[in-house]
Every structure is written in C-alpha cells, then in structure tokens.
Amino acid sequence: MAEAAVAGNGAEAKMRVWRGDASGGEFRDYTVPLEEGMVVLDVIHSIQAMHAGDLAVRWNCKAGKCGSCSAEVNGKPRLMCMTRMNTFEPGETITVAPIQTFPLVRDLVTDVSYNYEKAKTIPPFKPKPKEADGTRRMYQEDIDRVQEFHKCIECYLCQDVCHVIRDHNENKPSFAGPRFFVRVASLEMHPLDTDDRLEFLRNEAGLGFCNITKCCTEVCPEHIKITDNSIIPMKERVVTRFYDPIARLLGALGGKKS
Amino acid sequence: MAGDSYETHEYDVVVVGAGGAGLRAGIEAHDKGCKTAIICKSLLGKAHTVMAEGGIAAAMGNVWPEDNWKVHFRDTMRGGKLLNNWRMAQIHAQQAPDRVLELEEWGALFDRTDEGLILQRDFGGHRYARLAHVGDRTGLEMIRTLQQRAVSLGIDVFMECNVQHLLMNDGRVSGAIGYWRESGELIVFNCKAVVLATGGSGKCWQVTSNSWEYSGDGMGMAMEVGADLIDMEKVQFHPTGMVWPPSVRGILVTEGVRGDGGTLLNSEGERFMFNYIPEFFKAETADNETEADAWYQDKKNNRRTPDLLPRDEVARAINSEVKAGRGTEHGGVYLDIANRRDADYIMRRLPSMYHQFKELADVDITKEAMEVGPTCHYIMGGVRVDADTSATAVPGLYAAGEVAGGLHGANRLGGNSLSDLLVFGRIAGESAADYALGAAAATAPAPAEVDRLTTLMLEPFTDRGGENPYAIHGDLQRTMHNLVGIIRTESEMLKAMEEIAVYKERAARVKVEGGRRFNPGWHLALDLKNLLAVAEAATLSALECKESRGGHTRDDYPDPDPRFGSVNVVTRKHNGTVSVSLEPLPEMPEELRKIVEEQV
Ligand SMILES: Cc1cc2nc3c(=O)[nH]c(=O)nc-3n(C[C@H](O)[C@H](O)[C@H](O)COP(=O)(O)OP(=O)(O)OC[C@H]3O[C@@H](n4cnc5c(N)ncnc54)[C@H](O)[C@@H]3O)c2cc1C
Ligand code: SF4
Ligand code: SF4
Ligand code: FES
Numbered sequence: 001m002a003e004a005a006v007a008g009n010g011a012e013a014k015m016r017v018w019r020g021d022a023s024g025g026e027f028r029d030y031t032v033p034l035e036e037g038m039v040v041l042d043v044i045h046s047i048q049a050m051h052a053g054d055l056a057v058r059w060n061c062k063a064g065k066c067g068s069c070s071a072e073v074n075g076k077p078r079l080m081c082m083t084r085m086n087t088f089e090p091g092e093t094i095t096v097a098p099i100q101t102f103p104l105v106r107d108l109v110t111d112v113s114y115n116y117e118k119a120k121t122i123p124p125f126k127p128k129p130k131e132a133d134g135t136r137r138m139y140q141e142d143i144d145r146v147q148e149f150h151k152c153i154e155c156y157l158c159q160d161v162c163h164v165i166r167d168h169n170e171n172k173p174s175f176a177g178p179r180f181f182v183r184v185a186s187l188e189m190h191p192l193d194t195d196d197r198l199e200f201l202r203n204e205a206g207l208g209f210c211n212i213t214k215c216c217t218e219v220c221p222e223h224i225k226i227t228d229n230s231i232i233p234m235k236e237r238v239v240t241r242f243y244d245p246i247a248r249l250l251g252a253l254g255g256k257k258s
Numbered sequence: 259m260a261g262d263s264y265e266t267h268e269y270d271v272v273v274v275g276a277g278g279a280g281l282r283a284g285i286e287a288h289d290k291g292c293k294t295a296i297i298c299k300s301l302l303g304k305a306h307t308v309m310a311e312g313g314i315a316a317a318m319g320n321v322w323p324e325d326n327w328k329v330h331f332r333d334t335m336r337g338g339k340l341l342n343n344w345r346m347a348q349i350h351a352q353q354a355p356d357r358v359l360e361l362e363e364w365g366a367l368f369d370r371t372d373e374g375l376i377l378q379r380d381f382g383g384h385r386y387a388r389l390a391h392v393g394d395r396t397g398l399e400m401i402r403t404l405q406q407r408a409v410s411l412g413i414d415v416f417m418e419c420n421v422q423h424l425l426m427n428d429g430r431v432s433g434a435i436g437y438w439r440e441s442g443e444l445i446v447f448n449c450k451a452v453v454l455a456t457g458g459s460g461k462c463w464q465v466t467s468n469s470w471e472y473s474g475d476g477m478g479m480a481m482e483v484g485a486d487l488i489d490m491e492k493v494q495f496h497p498t499g500m501v502w503p504p505s506v507r508g509i510l511v512t513e514g515v516r517g518d519g520g521t522l523l524n525s526e527g528e529r530f531m532f533n534y535i536p537e538f539f540k541a542e543t544a545d546n547e548t549e550a551d552a553w554y555q556d557k558k559n560n561r562r563t564p565d566l567l568p569r570d571e572v573a574r575a576i577n578s579e580v581k582a583g584r585g586t587e588h589g590g591v592y593l594d595i596a597n598r599r600d601a602d603y604i605m606r607r608l609p610s611m612y613h614q615f616k617e618l619a620d621v622d623i624t625k626e627a628m629e630v631g632p633t634c635h636y637i638m639g640g641v642r643v644d645a646d647t648s649a650t651a652v653p654g655l656y657a658a659g660e661v662a663g664g665l666h667g668a669n670r671l672g673g674n675s676l677s678d679l680l681v682f683g684r685i686a687g688e689s690a691a692d693y694a695l696g697a698a699a700a701t702a703p704a705p706a707e708v709d710r711l712t713t714l715m716l717e718p719f720t721d722r723g724g725e726n727p728y729a730i731h732g733d734l735q736r737t738m739h740n741l742v743g744i745i746r747t748e749s750e751m752l753k754a755m756e757e758i759a760v761y762k763e764r765a766a767r768v769k770v771e772g773g774r775r776f777n778p779g780w781h782l783a784l785d786l787k788n789l790l791a792v793a794e795a796a797t798l799s800a801l802e803c804k805e806s807r808g809g810h811t812r813d814d815y816p817d818p819d820p821r822f823g824s825v826n827v828v829t830r831k832h833n834g835t836v837s838v839s840l841e842p843l844p845e846m847p848e849e850l851r852k853i854v855e856e857q858v
Contacts, residue, residue: 021775037503037619049728053779054772058301060469063509063614065398066304082617105440106776116302116417124410125365136362137374143367147392150367150399154303190365 013043013085014093017055021106027095034085040096041069041080044108056107064221067155071108072097077157077219099160115156118176121204125187126195142191149186149230151222152179158216158226164209175206178216178226185230188237198241201234210235262712264435264444266702269295269414270694272434272447273687274421274476275455277305278397278679279659281404282357283453286687288413292694295447296408297416299439299471303405306457306469306660307679310397311512311610313379313389314680315673316354320375322386322557327351328853329385334674335854336538337383337568338638338667339808340823341489344846345645346665350674350681357680358390366403368392380517382566383671385542386557394512394610400676419445421475422784423711424452424483424655425703431483431654432701435711439781442774444712448702450694451654453686454480454641455679458660459792461731461785463634464739467499467510470782476661478788480641481795481831485650488663488826489639490792491800492809494670495744497522497572499633501590506618508633511593511611513672515628516565518607519554520595522576523627524584530591531564534575539567541857570669570808573632577744580631590631596624632744636675638666638809639799642828645844648686654693658686663826668808718783719774723767727783730764733757734786734793742797747813751801758794765790794836795829802838803827 011034016027032046041059048055060066062081069080074088074095088094102110131137158178164171176184184197184205201207210231217226224230271287273280276298284296298305317330330351335342358376362368368390369377380387392399408415421436425446433448456476460468481487498511516522524530532550535543543564544550550563565572576591586592595604601624605612608623615621615628640663641650648656659679666674718727734757741754765786770779805819806812825840846854 035504037505039505039618042505048778049726049732053726053728053770054777056776056778060300060304060306060471061309062469062506063309064617065309065395065610066300066469068300068304084617109440109776111440112301119406120409124406127363127365135375136359138367138370139374140370143370147367150392150402151395152402153308153398187365190367193365 011090013038014091015043015047016093016095017044017047017107018097019052019055019107020104022104029093038085039081040073040078040083040085040094043085044080044096056105056109058109065153067153070099070155070157070160072099077160079155079157079221082221099156101160101162101166112156114172115154115159115177115179118180119183121176122180122183122187123195123197123200125190125193127192128194136192138191145229146186146189148224149182151224152182153222154179155221157219157221161215161219163213163215171206171209174204175209176204178210178231180205181207181210181234182224182226182230185234188234198238202238202242207231207234207238262444262716264446264708264712266446266448267295268700269293269447269449271295271451271453271687271690272297272449273453273455274434275305275457275659275661276302276405276415276417277307277455277457277659278400278404278676279683279686280305280453280455281401281408282680282683283455283658283687283690284413285404285408285411286684287453287691287694288411290688290691290695292691295414295416297419297421297436299418299420302415302417303401305401306471307397307401307676309510310400310676311394311510312381312514312517313391313396313673314354314358314400314676315381315384315388315671316358316390316677317351317388318355318358318376318378318390320371321378325386325388330354330388331850332853332856333384334665334671335667337671338669339818340667340854341808341843342667343645343664343844344850345844346682348850349645349685350665350678353681354677357677357684361400361403361680364403364407366399368399379514380554380566381672382513382516382572383568384673385562389517389673391514393606394514394608396676416445420781420784421479422715424479425707426483427701427703429653431652433703435703435708437715440776442777442780444715446703446708448700450697450700451656451690453690454655454657454661455659455683455686456661458637459789460634460637462734462738462789462793462796463743464735465499465508466634467496467508468634473785474788474792475785476657477640477795478791480650480652480655480657481791481829483652483655484830485652485655486642487639487795487829488642489668489799490637490795490829491803491827492638492668493634493796494569494636494638494809495573495632496635497569497576497632498593498630499635500619501586501629501631502588502619509614509618510633510635511628511630512608513569515593515595515608515611518595518603519598520593521563521565521598522572523592523594524579525586526584529565530579530584531567531572531575534571534578535564535567536571539571543567568669568671570811573744574811576630576632586629588629590629592627593630594627596626636660636670638668638670639663639796642826646685647689648682649689654697656686656690658682668810715784718768718770718780721769724769725764725767727768727770727779727786730761730768730786731782731789734761734789738793742793742800745811745813746800748801751797754797755794758790758797762790798836798838799827799829802840
C-alpha cells in the first residue's frame with residue numbers, strides 16, 4: 001500500500017464546484033483535506049460538512065449501484081462515487097458540474113423527470129402462459145443477453161451524452177434516449193414476452209434519430225453495450241418489419257415477433 | 259413558519275417508502291381498488307433495496323428438493339435465537355416462494371438451473387442453497403421489476419418528497435405532512451391508512467453499509483404517534499464490510515462471497531472460524547476443513563462450513579481475532595476467494611464485487627484476498643406489528659420491511675430481508691386497503707396542528723445558536739460506534755445516553771445556511787430528530803437487555819439469560835417520555851416447536 005503515505009499528510013483536494021440554480025450561478029473554489037482512497041463524492045461531502053452545508057447533491061449507495069450521483073467531472077460524465085481522486089494529477093483543480101442535458105435544480109442536482117416520463121410510455125412486460133406443469137422454464141443462455149440490459153442502474157449518463165437531446169432540447173418530446181432503447185430491447189428479447197414494441201420504437205421512441213455515434217456506450221458505468229447489443233438489433237428489427245417487403249407481407253399474415 | 263402555504267392530496271392509502279416493501283404494498287393496495295400513493299425521499303428506484311446483492315431466500319426446492327417451508331422456518335428461528343415472532347416466521351417461510359415466482363410473472367430474470375428453473379445459492383444459516391439471485395445484483399432486479407410494475411399500473415409516485423410527521427384524528431391515522439426536497443415547499447396527505455416502509459436506521463452508526471436515507475424515520479414517526487418499537491438493541495453488524503481505504507470503510511461485501519466458496523483467514527493464514535463454533539450450531543457445522551470444503555458440493559454427507567455461521571457469530575469472531583492481534587494491516591481479516599475458485603467463476607458469480615474492489619480499493623479479487631471487517635448493516639428491531647396483518651398498535655397505521663420488527667428475532671439471516679419485503683409488503687398493502695375501504699372519508703388536519711408541525715420543520719432556518727447539523731450527526735455516529743457498537747457494556751452505554759442528551763440539546767440550536775430549495779443541510783437538520791430518537795431507543799433497550807444474544811452482545815453479561823429468552827424489549831413514548839419494558843413473546847404452538855428443536 002504505497003499510497004498509505006499520502007493519508008493525513010496534509011494533502012489537499014482543490015475543487016471547483018458549480019453553485020447556483022436555473023436563475024444563474026458560478027463555479028466556486030473549495031479546498032478540503034484529502035484522505036487515502038477518496039472519491040469525488042467524498043470530497044463533495046467534505047465541502048458540505050466544512051464549507052457549504054447547503055451544497056445540493058444526490059447520492060445513496062456510494063458503491064456504483066444506485067446511479068444517483070451522476071455529474072460531469074472535468075467535463076466527463078461520471079458517477080462521483082466511482083471516481084477516485086488519485087486518478088487526477090496531484091494538485092490539479094478538479095471541476096465538478098451538474099449533468100448538462102437536464103434542467104438545473106440546484107448546484108449538482110438536475111431535474112431528471114424527463115426519464116421518468118419516458119419510462120411511463122413503454123408498453124409493459126406481457127408474458128405468455130405458463131408451461132403445462134405450471135413452471136416457467138428459461139435457460140441461462142437464453143437470458144444472458146437480457147440480463148446485460150437489466151444491469152442498468154438508471155444513472156442517465158447515456159441520456160446526458162446523447163447529442164440528439166443534449167444539443168437539441170426540442171427533440172426531447174419525440175426521443176426516448178439510449179436508456180430506454182436498452183429497456184425496450186430488454187422486453188423485446190425477454191423469452192417470455194409476447195408484446196410488440198417495434199411501432200412504438202419507430203414512432204414515439206424516435207429510434208430513427210439515433211445515428212449510432214456510440215457515445216452512450218462509452219459512458220455507461222455498467223459497461224452495457226448499448227449501441228451494439230440493443231440499439232442496432234432494434235434498428236434491424238424495425239427495418240425488417242417496416243421496410244422489407246417480404247417481412248411486411250409475413251407480418252400482415254400474422255407472424256409477429258422476430 | 260406558521261401559516262406557510264402547502265398543497266394537499268387525498269388518497270385511500272399512502273405508502274411511505276419505495277423500496278421492496280413499499281412498492282409491493284402499494285401494488286397490493288392498488289390492486290385491491292384503493293387510490294394509492296407511494297412516497298419516497300430519493301428518486302424512484304434508488305432505495306436501499308437496489309443495493310441488495312446476494313439474493314432472496316425462498317424454499318422453492320429448485321436445487322435441493324429436500325427444502326421446504328419448514329426447513330426455512332427452522333433456519334430463520336434458529337438464526338434469530340428463537341426471539342422471532344413465530345407466526346411471522348411461519349408466514350414468511352410459507353409465502354416467500356410465491357412472492358419470488360410473482361416477480362418472474364412481472365418480468366424479473368433470475369439466474370437459472372440447468373433445468374431452466376430459478377437457481378438458488380448458499381448463504382449463512384440456511385441449510386440448503388436457497389437464495390434466488392441475479393449474480394450479485396439481486397436487489398436491482400427486484401426493485402426494477404416492482405418499480406416498473408407500479409408505474410405500469412399507474413400508481414402515483416411522489417419522489418424526493420420527505421414525510422416528516424404522521425397526522426392523527428380521533429385516535430387514528432389521518433395522513434402525513436412533509437416537504438418536497440426540490441422546492442422545499444410543504445405537502446399534506448389526507449388518507450385513511452398509512453403503510454410505513456421506510457427501511458432502517460444504520461446512519462446512527464459511523465461504519466455502516468447504509469445510505470443517508472437510513473435515519474430511522476418510520477420508527478421515529480411511529481413512536482411519536484403511539485406505536486411500539488421492539489428489540490431496538492438488536493442491530494446486525496455484517497461481518498464483511500470493506501475496511502480499506504478509509505473512505506469506503508463499511509461498504510458491504512456480500513455474503514455470497516462465502517456462499518460461493520470464499521473463506522475467512524486471519525493474518526497467520528488460519529481459517530479461524532473453526533475455533534468459534536458455538537454449542538448451539540455444533541451438530542450442524544463442519545469441524546474440519548475437508549468436510550467444510552466438501553459441503554459445497556455434497557450437503558447430504560457433510561456439514562456446513564463455519565464460514566457460513568449466522569452473521570452475529572461471524573462478526574464477533576472477526577472482532578475477537580482483530581483484538582487478539584491477528585488482524586490485517588488495516589484492522590480487518592482476510593476474505594479469500596482467489597485461491598479457492600477460478601477467475602471465470604468469480605467474475606460470473608460476483609461481478610459487482612470484482613468491480614467494487616477493483617475500482618475503489620485497487621484490489622483484484624480473482625488474484626488477492628479482500629480485507630474485511632464488521633459494518634452496521636441492518637436493524638432486527640423496529641415497529642411492532644401484528645403478524646397476520648402488519649397492523650401497528652395505532653389504528654390505520656401499518657408497517658412492513660426493515661422498519662418493522664419481529665420476523666428476524668435476535669439476528670437476521672442473509673436473504674431473509676428481500677423475502678420479508680415481498681411477503682409482508684403484500685400483507686401490509688392488503689390490510690391497509692381492507693381497512694381503508696371500510697373507513698370513513700379522510701379528514702383534513704386541524705390548521706393549528708399543521709401550523710405546529712410547520713413551525714417545527716422550518717425552525718432550522720431561524721437563528722437559534724449556529725450548531726452545524728453535519729457536526730452533530732458525525733458526533734452521534736461516533737458515540738454509537740464507540741459506545742453502543744458491536745460489543746457493549748453498561749458504563750459505556752450510560753455515557754452514550756449522556757452524550758445523546760447533549761446532542762438533542764445541540765440539535766435544538768441548529769441553524770442551516772441557504773434557502774429552502776434542495777438544501778441537504780436543512781434535510782439533515784430535520785433527520786436529526788429521528789436519528790436521535792432511534793439512537794436513544796437502541797441505547798435504552800440495550801441497557802435494559804442484560805444478556806448477550808444475536809445482534810446484541812454485552813461484555814458485562816456475556817451469556818444468554820433465559821429471562822430474556824422469551825420477551826421482547828419494548829420501547830414506547832407516552833406524554834413525551836420514552837420508556838422501556840419487557841413483554842412476553844407470543845407462544846409458539848407445539849408442532850412448530852418440534853420443527854425448531856428437531857436435530858439434523
Ligand atoms: C449493501 C446491502 C446489501 C444487502 N443485501 C441483501 C441481500 O442480499 N439479501 C437480503 O435479503 N437483504 C439484503 N440487504 C438488506 C435489504 O436490502 C434491506 O433490508 C431492504 O432492502 C430494506 O427494504 P425496505 O423496503 O424495507 O426499505 P428500503 O429499500 O430502504 O426503502 C425505504 C424507502 O423509504 C423511503 N423513506 C424513508 N424515509 C422516508 C421519509 N421520511 N419520507 C419519505 N420516504 C422515506 C426511502 O426513500 C425508500 O424509498 C442488503 C442491504 C444492504 C445495505
Ligand atoms: S448511439 Fe444513438 S443513442 Fe447512443 S449517443 Fe449516439 S445517437 Fe444517442
Ligand atoms: S444504460 Fe448505462 S449509462 Fe444508461 S442509464 Fe443505464 S447504466 Fe446508466
Ligand atoms: S451513490 Fe450510488 S451510484 Fe454513486
């Protein structure tokens with residue numbers, strides 16, 4: 001543990017934190033003692049306790065499991081609780097700003113209700129009947145790919161970086177965003193589900209806006225391959241259904257799920 | 259201040275809490291035809307339930323057909339040192355399998371057996387591999403499934419809304435008052451029944467796996483309106499929390515590590531748990547390494563490894579090893595799975611543990627041992643409820659999940675919380691709905707009462723002496739850690755009571771900076787009320803309980819005492835005074851007693 005030397009040695013964290021609300025604000029500088037192993041969220045908590053009791057921030061688990069503490073650290077969308085201070089240069093001033101795609105509430109807290117509204121629009125799980133013996137048989141290999149999607153902690157970092165809404169607020173009503181493409185893919189690929197959400201994906205969810213830049217995949221703290229494993233397969237299904245004449249004919253004859 | 263404006267909402271049933279218990283209760287109340295609201299103080303989906311790792315205990319018998327509710331009941335009672343409410347333990351063991359299967363109907367995807375059924379894993383104190391799980395992120399699967407179900411049913415959810423006080427009318431619950439975190443504006447609910455599903459109170463302690471939400475709000479509010487709390491001294495210190503680096507101290511390391519083959523070692527490389535097998539568990543615990551290791555594959559011919567003794571035993575053992583000078587560099591012991599299972603297996607079974615250690619401690623658990631030590635994790639005590647209805651002593655008030663007491667007795671087995679949430683969440687929702695459907699329309703609170711409570715809530719903004727809420731909270735956590743921690747003694751607890759009295763007095767002089775909009779300093783200032791009430795209840799109960807059993811260990815009374823073996827320690831508040839008394843446990847019927855006492 002070479003790092004042990006750092007602890008309690010008078011090392012300091014220099015932070016530049018956004019303070020303010022929708023009516024305006026500014027970055028303010030804070031300096032707090034740096035302890036061994038600290039993450040950005042710890043430093044924010046020290047600032048709260050020592051200098052700014054009203055500094056607004058969301059957090060719960062402190063272990064990358066709840067997806068509450070999303071922010072932009074030195075301009076990069078990150079979970080503050082999983083960003084170690086020792087990944088920065090000693091003495092470097094670290095900038096912490098709220099995520100940019102959603103309206104600011106105060107300091108590091110943004111209004112993420114967009115996501116909760118989108119969640120309400122998704123046609124829910126609709127299972128097929130049980131097996132004759134009353135069980136549900138599914139095999140691990142059939143659910144592996146959906147379990148990947150279920151890892152999503154709803155941190156909304158993918159939503160934050162997606163240019164379709166980050167740069168174009170006006171797209172929000174007609175675009176569900178990568179988090180919800182993952183969600184729809186998880187339902188569409190669920191071995192028991194019988195509903196069909198391709199029309200929904202094409203229309204309300206605005207899948208067509210996505211031009212596969214993969215920015216969402218790059219920031220996902222759960223390492224979900226959002227683009228390759230959910231968006232692209234969904235796009236393929238939409239194309240097959242709506243733009244491939246043979247599939248369309250089969251669809252009209254009653255074949256439903258691919 | 260008094261006269262501050264507020265918005266009002268009318269419901270049949272208001273559920274405070276959106277973890278597993280609250281969501282399940284809300285779904286049930288809604289399904290029964292009640293206009294239902296679910297309230298939570300974080301965003302939806304971020305409650306503690308999301309952090310649960312290892313699994314949900316339910317005797318489905320998918321891996322061991324020998325398993326059934328009776329075995330689960332027996333394990334739960336024995337793990338709880340027979341202090342459990344037997345009827346709760348019975349209902350829990352009987353209904354847990356249906357509740358897990360119901361999650362599957364709502365879209366959950368548990369890991370599978372080769373036959374395509376729900377896979378079950380080993381956990382401490384459970385005779386058979388019994389925990390339905392998804393890798394080590396079971397709670398996430400559970401909360402998402404319930405959350406999506408609640409949303410699809412159109413249940414109203416009030417998130418980032420903090421309930422501060424219950425409202426009463428004519429001796430029964432008539433609603434609740436609180437504030438929106440975002441705006442700081444006040445909000446009143448008028449309703450016929452309230453379900454408390456607010457979770458636990460681990461934030462009273464310094465080293466804890468719990469988040470800021472665990473300030474004991476449900477317990478504090480229930481006590482305030484006359485409900486009883488039981489067994490508040492029974493606090494679970496989970497044996498394996500992270501110990502290094504300091505900033506992550508207390509974060510949980512799932513028991514699944516040991517369930518999947520990991521073993522505890524002291525600094526001399528000894529598997530010390532063999533030295534700590536209590537008489538009570540001797541007959542069912544392996545006394546040598548060969549048998550312990552063989553047990554993972556063959557449970558019929560081998561006894562369980564002592565690494566998986568109930569949590570209280572393991573936590574005390576670790577504590578003793580460290581005290582005896584056989585701890586690690588940072589005051590823990592080693593938990594080794596690297597030398598026992600191959601890297602692929604570890605990555606598949608414990609992906610989030612791998613991630614957690616890699617990112618937060620620079621430790622690769624497929625190559626090196628982890629350093630672990632006890633962390634405050636769960637409170638067995640809580641609001642006293644009726645086993646069949648989850649009703650508290652206050653008409654119209656129900657409680658389920660970690661906020662309620664009774665099911666787990668003196669010590670909770672891992673996996674028995676998630677099942678508790680589902681089983682008793684459903685029961686609480688159903689009973690609250692039945693009650694509400696038969697009750698008269700909700701009444702609005704008297705304006706004077708609203709004024710009184712509003713004044714309390716806004717007081718921290720007035721200049722009363724400049725105490726910092728963060729400082730008081732930090733001091734309280736240190737007091738509880740040092741003086742009412744894993745090993746307790748009378749003189750220290752009396753000192754703790756003196757210190758808590760000082761904190762109460764300081765809390766009355768808190769002054770917060772900033773305004774009402776999303777102000778965590780103000781929120782914490784208000785949380786102090788419940789944190790202090792729970793700390794006091796736990797300390798008073800611990801003083802009264804002059805014995806050692808499960809999650810309550812006294813240096814001055816190191817053994818179990820039959821006097822305390824068949825009673826609950828009850829805390830209640832009457833006319834502003836908190837009192838503690840011993841009251842007999844409900845008597846277990848003969849046929850169940852036989853199951854519990856049966857030797858295996
Ligand atoms: C890291 C960790 C791992 C765990 N692993 C397991 C496991 O593998 N198996 C197992 O069985 N158990 C496990 N547990 C225990 C289990 O997760 C918890 O006991 C359980 O999730 C509690 O659920 P709940 O529904 O009672 O409360 P929670 O899920 O904590 O929900 C409480 C809810 O109440 C709300 N609330 C609280 N106060 C207020 C208020 N004043 N106003 C409004 N809302 C309020 C909160 O916002 C939240 O929504 C684990 C616990 C932790 C911390
Ligand atoms: S891949 Fe699509 S969804 Fe993802 S960030 Fe790019 S445009 Fe957005
Ligand atoms: S998909 Fe990944 S980045 Fe997007 S919300 Fe889920 S966890 Fe976060
Ligand atoms: S606090 Fe839960 S992800 Fe950071």
